[in-house]
Amino acid sequence: MHPMGVASPFFRAFDLARHGVEMLQPDVAYAHPLDGGQAGLAWRDLDRTADGLGRDGRAWRALLGPLVRRWQELAGLAMSDFRHLTLPPTAMARLGLRVLEQGSALWDARFRDVVAPALLTGVAAHALAPPRALVPAGVGLVLATLGHAVGWPLPRGGSQTITDALARDLERHGGRIVTGHRVQHLAELPPARAIVLNIGPRELLRIAGDRVPARYARWLRAFRYGSGACKVDFALSEPVPWTAAGCTLAGTVHLGGAREEIVAAERAVAAGRHAERPFVLAVQPGVVDPGRAPRGHHTLSVYAHVPHNSSLDCSAAVIAQIERFAPGFGDTVVAHHVITAAQQQVHNPNYIGGNIVTGALTPWRTLMRPVPRWDPYTTPIPGAYLCSAATPPGPGVHGMAGVHVARRVLRDRFGIHGDPLEFVRHSAR
Template sequence: MVDAVVVGSGPNGLAAALVLASAGLRVQVHEAAPTTGGGTRTEELTLPGFRHDVCSAVHPMALASPFFRAFDLAAHGVQLRQPEIPYAHPLDGGRAVLAWRDLDRTAEGLGPDGAAWRSLLGPLVRRWSQVVDTAMSDLRRLPRDPFAALLLGLRTLEQGTPAAAARFRGTEAAALLAGVAAHAIAPPRRLAPAGAGLLLATLGHAVGWPVPAGGSQAITDAMVARLEQLGGRVVTGDRIDDLAQLPPARAVLLDVSPAGLLRIAGDRLPAGYVRQLRSFRYGGAACKVDFALAGPVPWADPACARAGTLHLVGSAAEARTAEHAVVRGRHAQRPYVLAVQPGVVDPSRAPAGKQVLWTYAHVPNGSPRDVSDQIVAQVERFAPGFRDLILATHVVPAAQAGGHNPNYVGGDISGGAVTPWQLVMRPTARWDPYRTPLPGVYLCSASTPPGPAVHGMSGLHAAGRALRHRFGVRTDPLALLRAAR
């Protein structure tokens, strides 16, 4: 007998399960894959001894999100290691723009735009926890710190509109910010990606962009271990195609996409709700390529060897061009490439002297194309000689991404298009986006607010609703987590 069932063991599903278990409920998690974690897994994808993160690799939200601040990964044995340079943006000519943890040091490297960078991000960095609390809320209530919300809102309005052109005089600061904003797989100079970019840039200076020692699987393993300590149970290799497969429970939380909800419960849902789920828009996608390398990447700018994350696209104009191509359903000739070199701080990822390189390129949703040649060309552009170091590759085109995580519909790793409407009204236009029309059934995936990233907050918000509605527990979910720690 169980009180609550969770389908999906990604970070949001596990977060929901932990909140429910912290309230003293009997919880069971069902996972279709043979291993837990969803997008937060680590495997030997290329050669023996080379450990690659299957999806997420860099985790600022593991330090910043309210869920993980309450859960405290360090207390559960997870080492989050900090690259000296959170992210770098190589440019042609053998130079790169560097985002250091220190805001002032970063500004000093931006020349005439240093003061503009400092004035843009400084107020956000000083109030980073309040800014994160606003961004990670359910987007339904007044913010606890209206001033922090106003700071983020006004800067998003500037950077997401043509007004952004007036901020920087040169090209380097603009490129640095555009590279971060493009994480949203959308043109940087739009509201939603601009807000995401400002939040990520703020966290780079406030908490860093760490990588977990041993890989992202360490985060999942810590969450599963704590869940089991609280009496929860995880069943792997158990694909749920119908709610009838689940054991009787007072609450069911689904860490699935809208398409997954339709597959599992479509015949039980009201026609109007089904229409809204079918109209949900999925966004641009990623073709992921992992490399096993004979040695470190030979960056033209040696400082890039100290960066955990690199944005490989060139100028801000090139980033906008590449992302606009994806939105229009085309492959960019020079795509935006996100690269992570975890070996900068974690030598356990590869045999001695070797390295792994994690990359993906943005492509149209559903693309079957292997763009590894374009990714290699973009890395080689900023690191001549890279091609000669490749020992093996592992490629997952966007169209195949759903094979290891059904939530990545068409290769959309964000759980839905990142637009202002779809961040707030996600996945449907309802005041309670987590509660479905089925009694006791909730959605807790990245297709609900606050959206993508490994933060656990969609799971926390959904679990809080389930506790109130189904069990009469009105305690703050974060307080439950802290009390059970």
């Protein structure tokens, strides 16, 4: 699911639809089942969601309503470089006070039942960190807001279609993509006025450790990675038999139980222990895109949170957690494929230890990633820039790290002071 993709200033300028990418909207952005057959359902419509949350409907509306009404300001802040903020003070306060509430011991103050808090905590858990903290609270509020403002869509045919659209556009403008070759040293690259590196701190040290000062190298080595994710892809003979029927309408389902249970599981994982009932994030693309599986079959793509660099095959724990809310799920499994947290970085060298958010999402690591300097994108290597999820604004399919780097590259290396997004819009015409 890609809520930040449709909210991102870059992808709005790029215009995915114009490039052949169709974003499909589930009726329910995300769902959160609980024991006993209950489930929180986040519909695109804020009021419909609130109406389904009983006594906490008013609290949900009061928490998210002001953010939904000004969602573009919120998205702009969340996808900024965290250095040049142009939001009015009222907008900063609107979000800041809510982050302080949901990231502290006050997080239950406005809620009276269990469904709404669990629904919000499942979203905060996307930060891959214990959710009662400032950054996970911010992540949860931003993603929950976007669920009501722009939805949590899935691209028809899968996320690869977004990558393919970007690659086609690059080639249309004369670019060339070389695959199957791992760069061993920066010196292998051809001479260029600018080199933009979509890699994390550890990879930069590997290919250019001899080109950076000792102090900068120490900063890179000090970059801390958080918990890991174990990925399981299921081929199913039928849809997941959720006890709570509303879950069948959701593109994304969060499995973790009540708020307190998610907190306990995420704390265990952060401390290096496997949770007996791990938090599981499940995406069911067939809800909107049945063509993702052969006729009469279905797919389910799952991430389970596990300790950093875990080599455990999490499939048994994942199946048990799904069975908890969908009895009989195991009987629908035709086949499954596992990528452990330790194996993640084989597929993507930025995913150190299976940390798919490329760095621990603490307040310091969010604002000062990857190193503590005013400009996080430049490096001590002349003409070399970083633009991965290890730089602001961090993880997510939004393309904004590249936009922030492009602004600096155009200014510093080419003497161009225009807005990169304007060039993207012009190119898309």
